[in-house]
Amino acid sequence: MCIQVNIDGGPTKSGVAPAEALALARAVAALPRLALRGLMTIPEPAPDFEAACAVHARARALFDQLNAEGLGLDTLSMGMSADLEAAVAAGSTMVRIGTAIFGVRARSA
16 A cells, blocks of 8 residues: 655645655555555646756655665656656656546546
């Protein structure tokens, strides 16, 4: 499983605040029937490639910090169809590209 982190504090996004991620990761890792694999982020849309890279770099730094604490994480899920290049450049190990494959979902009224 991955812990979702609200890496940029986006008001429409869910997840734990970056400052709380280590405590939550330790708590989850201590549970006997769960295997903590990594972090997941869904930042707010960035205005350009450089801004997207900067947000994803913050997630990568947090991932590296948690691994330095001995958590042994192997999954950094960040990036979607619109920002996958920036996410991969920052070290994402998993991207979510449903829109690129299936198109934009119709919103229900």
